[in-house]
Amino acid sequence: MGPKKETKEASASAKKKDTPAATTTATASAKKTTKTAGNTTTATKVVTKERKEKVKSTALKAKQRVVRGNQLTRKRKIHTKPTFRRPFTLRLQRQPKYPRRSVPKRNRLDHFAIIKYPLTTESAMKKIEDNNTLVFIVNIRANKPLIKQAVKKMYDVDAEKVNTLIRPDGEKKAYVRLKADHDALDVANRIGII
Amino acid sequence: MTRVKCSKLRGKKPDELQKQLEELRQELNTLRVGKVTGSGGAQKLGKIRNVRKSIARVLIVTHQTTKQNLRALYHGKKYKPKDLRKRKTRAIRRLMTPKENSVQLKKLQRRQWAFPQRTFAVKA
Numbered sequence: 001m002g003p004k005k006e007t008k009e010a011s012a013s014a015k016k017k018d019t020p021a022a023t024t025t026a027t028a029s030a031k032k033t034t035k036t037a038g039n040t041t042t043a044t045k046v047v048t049k050e051r052k053e054k055v056k057s058t059a060l061k062a063k064q065r066v067v068r069g070n071q072l073t074r075k076r077k078i079h080t081k082p083t084f085r086r087p088f089t090l091r092l093q094r095q096p097k098y099p100r101r102s103v104p105k106r107n108r109l110d111h112f113a114i115i116k117y118p119l120t121t122e123s124a125m126k127k128i129e130d131n132n133t134l135v136f137i138v139n140i141r142a143n144k145p146l147i148k149q150a151v152k153k154m155y156d157v158d159a160e161k162v163n164t165l166i167r168p169d170g171e172k173k174a175y176v177r178l179k180a181d182h183d184a185l186d187v188a189n190r191i192g193i194i
Numbered sequence: 195m196t197r198v199k200c201s202k203l204r205g206k207k208p209d210e211l212q213k214q215l216e217e218l219r220q221e222l223n224t225l226r227v228g229k230v231t232g233s234g235g236a237q238k239l240g241k242i243r244n245v246r247k248s249i250a251r252v253l254i255v256t257h258q259t260t261k262q263n264l265r266a267l268y269h270g271k272k273y274k275p276k277d278l279r280k281r282k283t284r285a286i287r288r289l290m291t292p293k294e295n296s297v298q299l300k301k302l303q304r305r306q307w308a309f310p311q312r313t314f315a316v317k318a
Contacts, residue, residue, distance in 0.1 A: 097197050117227055119230070154223070192227045193227065
């Protein structure tokens, strides 16, 4: 800290006073020693610079205290109820450093897997003609909305409603009634049932 | 489609593979419909097996290339996904690393440095 200050003062005094270097450094060092003894008016510029910094820092501290609030004196909260509930605290979202699985699981119940095949029994044919419905054997884990989506994706038809039942041999049968603007017979032709 | 070969599949891009997969699955669907309606012959019924296995091959190749790329991506990184880490056995994974094992007390280190095992020889 010592030598640094001296050079600073030397440069400052050299700049301000414009006198040959050797004498100023000597005088500067001399001034420093005199300064520590007591306040001198000769080396005014050096002292005021330090003084300025000190004043600045105290001002800054005072300002900070006003802004932040003094830690020593705090307001006590008034509790008007006998129960104390845990206050809401900050809950951060997860930021994992690595995904647990490298590849996310693929959906095994996609529309190819949902609809297995259409039924072509006599009663199924009757349904196609009379009730505008198609009958499918469907994956047993599929539910009605999934079946609706799958039919739409595979055959481009809108379903009005889907009724399902589980056959005694363990397969799920889905009666898919098509919307009025679709003809089940046409769709059946297109699929290949007939 | 006669027979999908894995060696040919590996050259393809992922979207191409996806498209091929979709095509194969559509084909399988039509074959299954044919099976139910009784329209196909022995030819078509035999084809079902081929198509199923082809689908399997496409999926295998897709998965293998994805895994390979991921391994390259995570190579050298500190934190890898758990399925890219070494499997070994549960117990082995929980053992101390060789470095952790070789850590010694400072006291012991100093002693070993100050008093190493000396070997003497008797002059003949």
